Amino acid sequence: MNHVAEEPHAAGSGRLFLFIWVLLLAFTGIEVVLTYQNLGVHLMLVLLLGLSVVKAYLIIAYFMHLRYERPSLAITLIPPLVAILCLLFLAFPDSLRLLHLRPR
Amino acid sequence: MASEEIMHAQDAGAGTLPAGSSAWSGGAAPYAIVSKKLGMWLFIISDAITFGSLLFAYTYVRVASVQWPMPFHAWPSIANATLMTVVLLSSSLTMVMAVRSARIGSRSHAVRWLFATMAGGLAFIVLHAREWMGLIDEGVRLFKNPWGTPLFGAAFFSLTGLHMTHVGIGVVYLGVIAFGQAAGKFKPEDVEVSGLYWHFVDLVWMFIFPLVYLMSAHLG
Numbered sequence: 001m002n003h004v005a006e007e008p009h010a011a012g013s014g015r016l017f018l019f020i021w022v023l024l025l026a027f028t029g030i031e032v033v034l035t036y037q038n039l040g041v042h043l044m045l046v047l048l049l050g051l052s053v054v055k056a057y058l059i060i061a062y063f064m065h066l067r068y069e070r071p072s073l074a075i076t077l078i079p080p081l082v083a084i085l086c087l088l089f090l091a092f093p094d095s096l097r098l099l100h101l102r103p104r
Numbered sequence: 105m106a107s108e109e110i111m112h113a114q115d116a117g118a119g120t121l122p123a124g125s126s127a128w129s130g131g132a133a134p135y136a137i138v139s140k141k142l143g144m145w146l147f148i149i150s151d152a153i154t155f156g157s158l159l160f161a162y163t164y165v166r167v168a169s170v171q172w173p174m175p176f177h178a179w180p181s182i183a184n185a186t187l188m189t190v191v192l193l194s195s196s197l198t199m200v201m202a203v204r205s206a207r208i209g210s211r212s213h214a215v216r217w218l219f220a221t222m223a224g225g226l227a228f229i230v231l232h233a234r235e236w237m238g239l240i241d242e243g244v245r246l247f248k249n250p251w252g253t254p255l256f257g258a259a260f261f262s263l264t265g266l267h268m269t270h271v272g273i274g275v276v277y278l279g280v281i282a283f284g285q286a287a288g289k290f291k292p293e294d295v296e297v298s299g300l301y302w303h304f305v306d307l308v309w310m311f312i313f314p315l316v317y318l319m320s321a322h323l324g
Contacts, residue, residue: 070136095163099169
């Protein structure tokens, strides 16, 4: 049988969670507004991805509580995930090759 | 039994480390979390890789296409997707409140917050299903659509479909936890573990929304 055996940690302040939620909504609003600014595709992509990563950090660190866990947990989970995603996207330039191969 | 004692010790809090020993020398949980929480985290990482692969496939096909459809008008499509995003983000807030209530011992509040989270998930699914019906009505199928590259449908439906399935499973999972909480069967850590899954589902949407919807917004 498992004990409830984690280190006692703050239950988390409701106001902090509310603040994070407001931030997430604000970033979502910024993303929607950016969509209609007629930026170039590449700039849009960089901005949207950047904002998504920021939102992901807020959710992982605060809502999923990772910021308050042992650092070893974050080190075990996040870098390998990032590494694997980088390995995946290594093949991405091939899509440009495919695009240029098409008969015009 | 010696093995049971070892099991107890392994799940014991790392706050009870004897002086001078490291968290990694055995007898304590190295990450200072119960094993079911670590298990959920590891599952989440693997699921993140799955969604990452789908997003990569979508990116690849889209960049390699000459004419990728951009069919999402501000009204109703982008407005609907934005509403879905707000609903899901709010459900993450109610989930975090549920975990907090469970931790401070207010079981009935935790159950109510859990029901609120489930309601958010259901609302998301209803909005999403309505959108799917609309697209199918317009003629979007897995391998053809009225606008451009045939694979748009496959990419869209597979990505959002897998995500919607995760939301549905999450609603059922939360239901089990909510009813169990009401009956006093589960501990706060069980609520927290279910919260991790729910936040992950929200997290994936944080990437799907901009990359699938906003990048295909109908402009001009």
